[in-house]
Amino acid sequence: MNHRSFKKVPTTNILNTALNLFSSKGYSETKMVEIAGGAGLSVGALYLRFKNKEDLCLALIKDQTTDFNEKVRNLPQDDPGKALDKYIALNLECSLQKRQLLSLFFKEHNLPFLHPLRKQFFSEQHRIIADILTSGIKKSVFRPLDIKETASIIFASIRGAVLLKIIFGIGDIKKMGDSLFDLVTHGIGKEAQ
Amino acid sequence: MNHRSFKKVPTTNILNTALNLFSSKGYSETKMVEIAGGAGLSVGALYLRFKNKEDLCLALIKDQTTDFNEKVRNLPQDDPGKALDKYIALNLECSLQKRQLLSLFFKEHNLPFLHPLRKQFFSEQHRIIADILTSGIKKSVFRPLDIKETASIIFASIRGAVLLKIIFGIGDIKKMGDSLFDLVTHGIGKEAQ
Amino acid sequence: MNHRSFKKVPTTNILNTALNLFSSKGYSETKMVEIAGGAGLSVGALYLRFKNKEDLCLALIKDQTTDFNEKVRNLPQDDPGKALDKYIALNLECSLQKRQLLSLFFKEHNLPFLHPLRKQFFSEQHRIIADILTSGIKKSVFRPLDIKETASIIFASIRGAVLLKIIFGIGDIKKMGDSLFDLVTHGIGKEAQ
Amino acid sequence: MNHRSFKKVPTTNILNTALNLFSSKGYSETKMVEIAGGAGLSVGALYLRFKNKEDLCLALIKDQTTDFNEKVRNLPQDDPGKALDKYIALNLECSLQKRQLLSLFFKEHNLPFLHPLRKQFFSEQHRIIADILTSGIKKSVFRPLDIKETASIIFASIRGAVLLKIIFGIGDIKKMGDSLFDLVTHGIGKEAQ
DNA sequence: TATGAATGAGGGTTCATTCAT
DNA sequence: CATGAATGAACCCTCATTCAT
DSSP states (O other), X not given: OOTTOSSOOOHHHHHHHHHXXXXXXXXXXXXXXXXXXXXXXXXXXXXXXXXSHHHHHHHHHHHXXXXXXXXXXXXXXXXXXXXXXXXXXXXXXXXXXXHHHHIIIIXXXXXXXXXXXXXXXXXXXXXXXXXXXXXXXXXXXXXXOOXXXXXHHHHHHHHHHHHHHHHHOOSOHHHHHXXXXXXXXXXXXXXXX | OOSSOSSOOOHHHHHHHHHHHHHHHOTTTOOHHHHHHHHTSOHHHHHHHOSSHHHHHHHHHHHHHHHHHHHHHOOOSSOHHHHHHHHHHHHHHHHHHTHHHHIIIIIOTTOGGGHHXXXXXXXXXXXXXXXXHHHHHHTTSBOOOOHHHXXXXXXXXXXXXXXXXXXXXXXXXXXXXXXXXXXXXXXXXXXXX | OXXXXXXXXXXXXXXXXXXXXXXXXXXXXXXXXXXXXXXXXXXXXXXXXXXXXHHHHHHHHHHHHHHHHHHHHOOOSSOHHHHHXXXXXXXXXXXXXXXXXXXXXXXXXXOGGGHHHHHHHHHHHHHHHHHHHHHHHHTTSBOOOOHHHHHHHHHHHHHHHHHHHHHHOOSOHHHHHHHHHXXXXXXXXXXXX | OOTTOSSOOOHHHHHHHHHHHHHHHOTTTXXXXXXXXXXXXXXXXXXXXXXXXXXXXXXXXXXXXXXXXXXXXXXXXXXXXXXXXXXXXXXXXXXXXXXXXXXXXXXXXXXXXXHHHHXXXXXXXXXXXXHHHHHHHHTTSBOOOOHHXXXXXXXXXXXXXXXXHHHHOOXXXXXXXXXXXXXXXXXXXXXXX
């Protein structure tokens, strides 16, 4: 990459390259030179944009979650069933596209500097699910439940499904979303019919 | 610690130390000296027991999963509902004790040498869940389901719950198991009542 | 030595330092840090120039033999006696300057990665000597001989003399060359007179 | 190897094992455990016999050179030509059997602790050759020569031939000895005929 | 601002040597 | 005397980070 390139490498390019590398090789195994090279700038330039590796990683996560949060914002307000369905689908879809983020985010749980972000992400998602549940119960679409607990479990189930997909590459996202929604709404019990 | 201690450090100690370190700091971030020191032996001695870091990690996983598999073997054969309940509880309980293993096992999905073990673990657990489902459907305890798909989703949900616990330290295991079982059997839908 | 020196250490410096160390302490006993330090760069910088220790050693040998081969190329074509004399002298002289190379090259015969280079060097030198012999026999300067066998023995004698010089530091190079030439041409037998 | 073996491993076995290993893999690359294992005793026992690796190596060389010196002692006293022939043949033969020693002895010239032994070996051999030459000149079998210089060169030639054999595995020992003897006695010059 | 060569601490691993048994 | 597990310094190599250009 000649230093006479016409415009500076967009931050997005850098973050995407980093995301690809982090998620395929892991945080520790990804070298700064690789990110720089992959994004088309020099190591030096990379350090002009990000204080250090952690900083880059943090920026990456923020960037990606922002994106995700925006999509999640406009769920159907009046139909809790549909909202939940869409929320699950959205999660799985995003995981397909951003499998990397999620793997980085959830897998590498030993990068302590990520923890605050993780906490925040959980809180937000938990609140969204809880809102859907609350509204669903009010409208008698859902049975009365321990909202916080159930929200946690639903969040967990979605995360688990995503991990399954990422780690084992098992199943097709669409069907998986349906099954998960089916499980979450009806359960497996006989009386559900 | 003199280099002539009186008795050989039990392998279990080493594996436990390693498990603690791996799960709290991650595989790459854990140094062999730390494991050695923590377990009360020298680096050299550590290498007498394990060919290298990967080998140690592998042994660790095998050791832990064996243990888990044994516990899982005697689930109630005739009551699918109870079997599932117990299976979920068992998983969560073990995660409490072996939170480390699971985090190591599922999180560090970029350690390629772990993949075969992961695959195997998934297959076994998937089969166990599928068996419970099959038997439950036959006995009309569960409604007719796509068994493989549902087994995957249940596996995923449990894994997700476990991760939640591990990563965020949220909730109490007992209650979590109950909620998960409740969700899985009844779903959140109104008609379940 | 600040890590921002003004000019890049020439490869020659590195190779010379390495040569000195290898030949005085042996390959295995020479540490990469020593080479780096001796040449005036850091370990890291050393590894920027050479993939690893073997690679450095290989480069070293190639560098030195190239140099030697060039000198050997212009031997007198029409006077086999002189050619041989000069060839021997050249060998011994070079050994004086590059005692290190030869000791490294011939002594450390247990570095398997050197063997191809050694083989090649032998072939080339053997051919050169054989050519001199052939031409000398044709011109009746030398008596009829088993050319290949004799070439091998002459090669060996020169190598031996060089080693003697290197290992024991015995004798003066000039006189040694003369004696060797004298031995090779006349032998020690009475009838030679 | 059970500690109830009937007799302690003979030192010769140890030295032979060591010789084999040293010469095939080099001094540094040979591990003490390997020597111990190969000779059929434990590391501890090995250290009861030899103070350390150097000491073992030293003992090895002494052992082998003694053996060689004995053989060299009874060369024909009255026929210098035969004596030289036999001396050369003896050297090459011994190299065939003890290629290891020679490679260790001459090749690994960077083991400083070997140097005194090497010096001593050279002196002895040099004297033997010089004696043959002196006697040969007196008897007019050899032409008048600078005895010391020529002895050195002959010693060197023999060493070189041996190395050639060891390093390149070239040629057959018998023929090589003949060629060397031929070269040394007659040279390659025409007038020799 | 951009570059990329240089730095050097630190990691995994080896092995000569010791000494409790 | 014999054993062989234990020791730990030392080696090769990597890579996040810096800074002269």
